[in-house]
Amino acid sequence: MLASIVPPMATSRDTPGSALKARERVTLTRDIRDVPEGTHGVVKVANGLTWARYWVQFDNGHWVGSVSASDLVREGDYEEFKKRRAEEALRPKAEAAPAAPSASGEGAAGAASGAASRVPAHLLERSQNARARKAAGGDS
Numbered sequence: 001m002l003a004s005i006v007p008p009m010a011t012s013r014d015t016p017g018s019a020l021k022a023r024e025r026v027t028l029t030r031d032i033r034d035v036p037e038g039t040h041g042v043v044k045v046a047n048g049l050t051w052a053r054y055w056v057q058f059d060n061g062h063w064v065g066s067v068s069a070s071d072l073v074r075e076g077d078y079e080e081f082k083k084r085r086a087e088e089a090l091r092p093k094a095e096a097a098p099a100a101p102s103a104s105g106e107g108a109a110g111a112a113s114g115a116a117s118r119v120p121a122h123l124l125e126r127s128q129n130a131r132a133r134k135a136a137g138g139d140s
Contacts, residue, residue: 019052025075026056029085032071035062040075 020026024043031037041058052069073081117124 020046020054020069020072020074022046026054026072027075027078027081028056028058028067029071029073029078029081032064032067033062035060035064038078043072 020043022043022045026041026043028035028037028039028041035041035058039058039060041056043054044057044063045055047053047055053066054069054072055063055065056067056072057063
């Protein structure tokens with residue numbers, strides 16, 4: 001009775017970015033050694049704590065060890081992966097980083113706001129005041 005009320009829990013297989021498990025079918029997303037992109041295979045060993053990597057036996061007969069999780073997708077997700085990669089290639093690149101402050105002091109106002117450095121304004125002001133005191137000879 002309780003099972004009919006509680007919805008089933010999502011498993012790691014339901015989420016696209018989750019870790020792969022042994023015996024899962026995968027597809028390679030870039031050329032690695034003698035295995036071309038798009039080759040299907042089976043995960044034989046999954047290991048790694050902070051960086052997931054896998055031993056994969058590919059359908060072309062090659063075994064490749066230490067394949068990064070970023071180089072593999074589940075076999076059914078490969079077409080979606082190719083679409084996302086094509087869309088990302090078409091997106092404009094992010095704007096370049098802001099120019100370095102010039103010696104004339106133009107960057108001081110931007111730095112004082114903390115916008116460029118992400119440092120809170122009160123800490124930047126405290127630092128600026130300490131530099132002014134030191135320059136005046138009031139602080140050693």
